Structures are given as C-alpha cells and as structure tokens.
Amino acid sequence: MSLKPHTPTLHDVAAAAGVSTATVSRCLNFPDQVSESTRINVICIINDLGYSPNFGAKAMAARRTNTIGAIIPTMENAIFARGLQAFQEELRLHGFTMLVASTSYCPNIEEEQIRSLVARGADALLLIGHERDPEIYRFLQTQGVPALVTWAFTPGSVRPSIGFNNRAAIYEMATEVIKLGHTKLALISAETAMNDRAKARHVGIQNAMTDAGLKPSSLQFIETTYNIEDGANAFEKLMKSDTRPTAVFCGNDVLAVGALRCAREMKISVPDDVSIIGFDDIELAQVAYPALTTVHVPHREMGRRAAIALANYVKEGTPIKAVELKARLVFRETLGPARKDLP
Amino acid sequence: MSLKPHTPTLHDVAAAAGVSTATVSRCLNFPDQVSESTRINVICIINDLGYSPNFGAKAMAARRTNTIGAIIPTMENAIFARGLQAFQEELRLHGFTMLVASTSYCPNIEEEQIRSLVARGADALLLIGHERDPEIYRFLQTQGVPALVTWAFTPGSVRPSIGFNNRAAIYEMATEVIKLGHTKLALISAETAMNDRAKARHVGIQNAMTDAGLKPSSLQFIETTYNIEDGANAFEKLMKSDTRPTAVFCGNDVLAVGALRCAREMKISVPDDVSIIGFDDIELAQVAYPALTTVHVPHREMGRRAAIALANYVKEGTPIKAVELKARLVFRETLGPARKDLP
DNA sequence: TTGTATGCGTTATCAA
DNA sequence: TTGATAACGCATACAA
Numbered sequence: 001m002s003l004k005p006h007t008p009t010l011h012d013v014a015a016a017a018g019v020s021t022a023t024v025s026r027c028l029n030f031p032d033q034v035s036e037s038t039r040i041n042v043i044c045i046i047n048d049l050g051y052s053p054n055f056g057a058k059a060m061a062a063r064r065t066n067t068i069g070a071i072i073p074t075m076e077n078a079i080f081a082r083g084l085q086a087f088q089e090e091l092r093l094h095g096f097t098m099l100v101a102s103t104s105y106c107p108n109i110e111e112e113q114i115r116s117l118v119a120r121g122a123d124a125l126l127l128i129g130h131e132r133d134p135e136i137y138r139f140l141q142t143q144g145v146p147a148l149v150t151w152a153f154t155p156g157s158v159r160p161s162i163g164f165n166n167r168a169a170i171y172e173m174a175t176e177v178i179k180l181g182h183t184k185l186a187l188i189s190a191e192t193a194m195n196d197r198a199k200a201r202h203v204g205i206q207n208a209m210t211d212a213g214l215k216p217s218s219l220q221f222i223e224t225t226y227n228i229e230d231g232a233n234a235f236e237k238l239m240k241s242d243t244r245p246t247a248v249f250c251g252n253d254v255l256a257v258g259a260l261r262c263a264r265e266m267k268i269s270v271p272d273d274v275s276i277i278g279f280d281d282i283e284l285a286q287v288a289y290p291a292l293t294t295v296h297v298p299h300r301e302m303g304r305r306a307a308i309a310l311a312n313y314v315k316e317g318t319p320i321k322a323v324e325l326k327a328r329l330v331f332r333e334t335l336g337p338a339r340k341d342l343p
Numbered sequence: 344m345s346l347k348p349h350t351p352t353l354h355d356v357a358a359a360a361g362v363s364t365a366t367v368s369r370c371l372n373f374p375d376q377v378s379e380s381t382r383i384n385v386i387c388i389i390n391d392l393g394y395s396p397n398f399g400a401k402a403m404a405a406r407r408t409n410t411i412g413a414i415i416p417t418m419e420n421a422i423f424a425r426g427l428q429a430f431q432e433e434l435r436l437h438g439f440t441m442l443v444a445s446t447s448y449c450p451n452i453e454e455e456q457i458r459s460l461v462a463r464g465a466d467a468l469l470l471i472g473h474e475r476d477p478e479i480y481r482f483l484q485t486q487g488v489p490a491l492v493t494w495a496f497t498p499g500s501v502r503p504s505i506g507f508n509n510r511a512a513i514y515e516m517a518t519e520v521i522k523l524g525h526t527k528l529a530l531i532s533a534e535t536a537m538n539d540r541a542k543a544r545h546v547g548i549q550n551a552m553t554d555a556g557l558k559p560s561s562l563q564f565i566e567t568t569y570n571i572e573d574g575a576n577a578f579e580k581l582m583k584s585d586t587r588p589t590a591v592f593c594g595n596d597v598l599a600v601g602a603l604r605c606a607r608e609m610k611i612s613v614p615d616d617v618s619i620i621g622f623d624d625i626e627l628a629q630v631a632y633p634a635l636t637t638v639h640v641p642h643r644e645m646g647r648r649a650a651i652a653l654a655n656y657v658k659e660g661t662p663i664k665a666v667e668l669k670a671r672l673v674f675r676e677t678l679g680p681a682r683k684d685l686p
Numbered sequence: 687t688t689g690t691a692t693g694c695g696t697t698a699t700c701a702a
Numbered sequence: 703t704t705g706a707t708a709a710c711g712c713a714t715a716c717a718a
Binding site (some may be wrong): 352353364365369372396398399400401402403404405406454675684 | 688694696697698
Binding site (some may be wrong): 005008039050052053054055056058059060064074075076077078084085090097099100102103112115116118119120121138139142143144190213228254257260261266283284286289301 | 350523
C-alpha cells in the first residue's frame with residue numbers, strides 16, 4: 001500500500017522553472033555552469049517544492065554513490081562504535097556517507113550484509129578482520145567493490161589492512177604478566193571460529209608462554225559469546241576449577257568487566273588473589289573498579305586512516321597501503337604479582 | 344576514476360540463460376510464476392555470474408526500498424546502541440533493512456541526515472525525541488515518509504511516539520531522593536536546546552521539588568556535552584562550589600559515571616558524602632563502583648515495538664499507535680540518605 | 687549558457 | 703509460462 005503523495009522530481013522543478021531538466025541538474029551539480037539569474041530562480045523553486053534528488057536514480061545515472069559501507073560485528077558495545085564514529089566523521093569530510101550494518105558475529109549474516117551493501121551501491125567496504133569465506137572475496141572482486149580490512153594487521157597477509165598486530169600486542173602483555181610470576185594462566189576468549197583476531201590473541205599468549213618456558217597447553221581456554229554476563233560466567237567457572245589460574249586474560253574489556261564483577265561477588269580480591277587483563281581499552285576499562293589493565297587499541301586513529309585510504313582510493317584510485325598501528329599496554333589496577341602463598 | 348569491471352546485470356543473466364529479463368526478474372521475485380526447469384537454469388546462471396540486483400534500479404522501478412532509516416544522536420556510547428540493535432533485529436524479521444545515521448546531537452546534521460535517508464528512499468524513519476524544526480516535519484510530510492518518534496512519550500503530543508515519560512520517570516526518582524532528606528540538589532544535564540528529553544528531565548526534578556516544598560530555583564543546573572570527562576568536570580565544579588549539593592542527578596549514565604570517577608579522585612565518598620543518580624541503566628551502570636542508582640529505560644523493548652509499528656505501517660498501512668512504556672527506578676549503591684552533620 | 691536525447695538496471699503491464 | 707516494452711528519475715554527451 002503506497003501512501004506517498006507525488007514526490008517532486010527534476011522534471012517538476014524544470015517545468016515550474018521553465019527550463020530543461022538538464023539545467024536543473026546542472027544547478028545542483030555544477031552551479032557555475034549556469035547563469036546566476038536562472039540558478040537563483042531554479043534554487044527557489046527547488047526549495048518551494050521541497051525537491052530532493054532521488055538517490056537510486058542518481059546512483060544509476062552517475063554510476064557512483066559516494067557511499068562507503070562498514071560492516072561490524074556489533075554496535076551494542078563500544079568496541080567498534082568509537083572507531084566507526086571516527087570513520088564516519090572523516091568520511092564526511094571527504095564527501096562520503098557511511099552505511100553501517102552489524103552481523104552479531106555471525107558469518108552468514110555478514111555475508112548477507114555485504115551483499116546488501118554492495119547491492120545498495122556502496123563504492124567500497126570496511127570490514128573487520130581478515131577471515132571469511134573466500135567466496136565473499138571473490139564476490140567483491142567480480143563486483144569491483146574494494147574492501148579494506150581493519151582491526152587487524154597480519155604480517156604477510158595478501159590483503160592490505162589497517163590495524164594492529166593482535167598477536168604481538170597480547171604477546172607483549174602476556175610476557176609482562178609472566179614476569180610478575182604468574183604461571184597459571186587462563187584466557188576467556190570470543191569464539192575463534194572465523195575470527196582471526198581472537199585466534200591471534202590466543203596464539204600470542206601461547207607464544208609468550210613458550211618463550212618463557214611455560215607449557216602453552218597449560219593455558220586454560222574458554223570460548224564464549226561477548227557479553228558482560230558471559231565474562232562473569234566464564235570467570236566463575238575458572239575460579240571454581242581445581243586448577244585455579246592466577247591471571248585471567250579476557251578477549252576484550254567487556255568480558256573482563258564481567259569477570260571483575262564476578263570476582264567482587266565472589267569476594268575474590270583483584271589483583272591480590274587473581275589478576276584480570278582486558279583488551280581494547282574502551283571507556284568501561286577506566287571506569288571499572290579496580291580500573292582495568294588492558295591493551296589500548298587506537299580505535300579512532302584506525303577509523304580515520306581507513307576512511308582516508310578508502311576515500312582516496314574511490315576518488316583518485318590511489319592504491320590502498322597497509323598500515324600497522326601500534327597497540328599499547330595500559331597498566332592500571334587489575335594486574336599484580338602472583339601470590340606466592342598459593343599451592 | 345572507475346575501476347569497476349562490468350558488473351553482471353539482469354540483462355546479462357537473461358542473455359546467458361536464453362530467456363527474457365522479465366523471466367529472470369520473476370525467478371527472483373515470484374519464483375512460483377516460473378516453470379521449474381527455467382527457474383533452476385536461471386538460478387544457476389545467476390550464481391555463476393555472481394549477479395546481484397542493483398538496489399537503485401530496483402528501488403526506482405518498485406517504488407519501495409524495504410529500508411527504514413534510524414537517526415540517533417550518537418553511536419559512541421551504549422545509550423542508543425542497544426535499542427537500535429533490537430530495532431534492527433526485529434526489522435530484519437519483517438524483511439526490512441535498517442540504515443543508521445548519527446548526528447552528534449547537532450540539529451543541522453540531523454536535518455542533513457534526514458534528507459539523506461529520505462533521498463536514499465527510506466520507507467520510514469525512526470527519530471529520537473519530538474523536538475525539531477517544524478520545517479523538517481513538513482518536509483517529511485511532503486515526501487510522504489512516515490516518521491516515528493521514540494525515546495520519549497509526551498502526553499498530548501501531536502505526533503505518535505513510542506517511549507516513556509521522561510518527566511514522570513525522573514519525577515518519581517527525585518521524589519525518592521527528597522524523601523531521603525536531600526534538599527540541596529543538582530542536575531548535570533545534556534544541552535537542553537532542541538532536546539525535549541533533557542528539558543523534561545529538568546522539569547521533572549523541579550516539579551518534584553515543588554511538590555515536596557522545596558524551591559525549584561535552588562536546583563543547581565549545569566548543561567554540558569555528553570562524555571565521561573564532561574560529567575567529571577561538571578561534578579568537580581559542583582563539589583567546589585560553596586553551595587555543595589548532597590545529591591547530584593545526571594542526565595545519563597555516562598555523565599554519572601564521570602561524576603563517580605571524579606568523586607573517587609577527590610576522595611569524596613559516594614553515597615556517604617554525596618549521592619549520584621544516573622539515567623538509562625546501560626551496562627556501565629552495573630559495572631561502575633559503587634553500582635549506579637539510575638532510571639532503567641526499556642531500550643530493547645522500545646526498539647522492538649518501534650520496528651513492529653513501522654513495519655506494519657509500511658507493509659499494511661496499519662496506523663501507528665502511540666505506546667507508553669514504563670521506565671523503572673533501579674536502586675543500587677550510589678544513593679543514600681542525606682548527611683545530617685553538614686551545614 | 688541552455689536544451690535534446692539517450693542510457694542506467696529494474697519492475698510491472700499487457701500480449702502472446 | 704513467457705516475452706516485449708513502458709515507466710522510474712537522474713546525469714551527461716552532444717547539439718544549438
């Protein structure tokens with residue numbers, strides 16, 4: 001059922017102004033190619049009629065949309081939101097509009113969203129992480145839609161990406177943790193299937209253990225979805241096991257904050273009884289009590305750089321160069337030395 | 344510069360399959376109007392070619408996009424993100440796609456985004472709050488694009504909305520606070536210009552004061568932008584003034600958490616020295632320490648109901664009915680009785 | 687500076 | 703069940 005009244009078109013404006021549609025079009029797109037008098041006249045009529053160009057028609061005729069799509073796992077927490085906000089702001093400066101879609105960490109939905117954004121005429125796409133069905137990359141190829149991977153920088157990867165080295169970042173943190181005497185380590189991780197970032201973080205910790213003479217197989221590993229509640233549950237399980245770890249890494253700050261809450265409820269002191277380490281450094285991390293030791297990810301910088309790279313590519317064809325940004329360890333209050341009095 | 348290889352079109356598929364474009368179109372949109380043999384054949388070719396329909400062309404021909412736009416102040420914190428996620432999930436169930444845009448709380452950007460989404464062919468719009476330039480409502484009217492207001496339910500408003508009564512919710516909370524003996528109240532608010540929700544919350548507290556025999560003019564009022572840092576700064580100013588309040592309301596949880604952090608830094612005990620009250624009940628609120636007393640807003644329910652109303656309106660023309668949801672007071676740890684030993 | 691005419695990729699109407 | 707063909711609203715090459 002269509003309730004639409006007649007929406008004014010270029011044609012209507014042209015008729016009302018007594019000029020051709022081409023002239024009206026030019027008034028909008030190349031104002032200086034039009035005499036001032038007619039331009040003023042046309043603009044007035046445009047305002048009177050409340051005319052606004054039809055995007056679909058415009059896209060079809062111009063074969064470009066000035067739109068860049070971003071597909072992220074979730075908008076529900078700040079992990080991606082901040083980078084995205086920066087991405088959008090920068091894009092706007094370059095005359096592009098951002099379209100967002102979220103996938104709930106589900107590969108099928110991601111594929112659906114990618115197709116949807118491509119069909120909508122996105123000139124390019126921002127993607128999180130490298131790992132996805134090769135079929136998708138092939139699809140993008142045949143559609144001629146460039147895709148930029150962010151949130152990860154994997155040395156030796158085929159596809160250029162703008163991000164940080166997840167493995168190296170957590171390796172560095174794990175090394176510090178081990179230096180503090182921790183030998184019983186655990187990791188509460190996002191599901192690693194189709195998530196190269198989660199995998200890299202897992203491997204990074206194991207690498208650090210190996211290099212420090214610890215057995216990587218001793219790392220207690222729990223995979224879970226990404227909520228505060230999930231972090232709390234996983235942490236509880238860990239604390240009730242008979243091989244209770246003294247340091248718990250969390251795949252992100254949201255999980256870490258859940259763990260922290262659980263510790264408080266269980267009257268387990270952090271960091272005296274157990275250390276908790278997050279990842280991302282979102283607002284939650286500084287607000288949590290005790291304030292969370294975590295890995296700072298340069299979200300905004302990542303979004304900004306990605307926007308610039310994509311905008312230049314679409315506008316000028318400038319090839320996209322991979323950029324490695326540095327993650328930074330942030331030591332706050334949830335990491336302390338390992339207790340010596342425990343068995 | 345266009346790097347696009349030739350993207351397969353309906354025409355290409357038709358040629359390859361040896362049928363007309365009409366038949367291919369039917370295979371996609373009305374599969375049962377097509378014989379099984381040709382359908383299978385066509386589908387195969389579609390897959391081979393990696394064909395995907397052009398959204399703009401489709402929208403133009405079908406005069407519908409199955410797209411609903413949502414325009415929110417910001418994605419940076421969880422205030423709107425959660426409701427939006429629910430909105431999107433429900434929309435998806437009804438076969439619609441969501442387009443988001445954010446305004447950074449700026450009316451001009453909001454107007455720009457509204458026009459952009461309308462031009463993109465959004466079948467309907469989700470808006471936050473009632474208050475905006477009447478010109479915009481007129482524009483939507485002439486474009487025939489229905490808009491649903493959420494995050495607010497204002498009795499007697501012209502436009503139907505799905506939300507809660509901001510004034511009543513905070514009135515209820517303020518009444519409880521006053522019952523605890525607080526007489527020196529303050530409010531750290533979002534900027535109230537063009538923000539009916541912020542205004543309503545301001546008025547709600549003043550109403551409660553009046554009804555309790557307090558002078559509403561004694562409410563200390565600070566307007567600020569919406570960040571943790573802003574909350575901290577405003578709180579510090581309040582604490583350093585000579586009419587130091589014993590209870591500080593915050594326009595949202597983000598500001599409240601900033602206030603909380605500032606209190607910790609200033610060694611001011613919450614709630615012994617000062618009570619802090621938030622609004623929204625986002626994740627931050629339960630994670631903060633002490634856990635934040637706040638007003639719980641039914642974000643997800645709001646998003647879901649809005650999606651259903653809009654989907655039914657666009658599909659069946661079902662008129663949109665206003666829905667009032669209930670906000671709920673959540674008493675945690677940051678609210679306590681007023682100290683008697685202070686001057 | 688302005689106008690004419692054509693194409694963009696679909697859907698939908700009408701015949702066959 | 704299928705095929706021509708006319709919209710849909712705009713940009714643009716070309717002509718005036």
